[in-house]
Amino acid sequence: MESNKKTVIFSGNKQNEYLPFLTETIDALGAEQVRGLAVVAILEDRQVFTAYWNMDLQDKATAETNIRYDCIDQMIRNNKERYFTDSEIEDED
Secondary structure, three states: OOOOOOOOOOOOOOOOOOHHHHHHHHHHHOOOOOOOEEEEEEOOOOOEEEEEEOOOHHHHHHHHHHHHHHHHHHHHHHOHHHHOOHHHHHHHO
16 A cells, blocks of 8 residues: 555444544555454443454464463553562663
């Protein structure tokens, strides 16, 4: 995708606050060599919607591992004081 072209998503539901996120993500993916794609959405009733394009079992396991690492990273960032001394926190910032 050329850098001056932008993706536009049309939706009859203007309540979808996530459309800008999807548009930005699709634009960013345009610069990559994508061979598989997963979508995971947490619904209002706490159910989970998943969709996959061109992903086998190993690809899904790789995606799960990356999400798990993202959770660990966020947990550590949210609890820096539990895992680092004050001087280490200052070095990180």
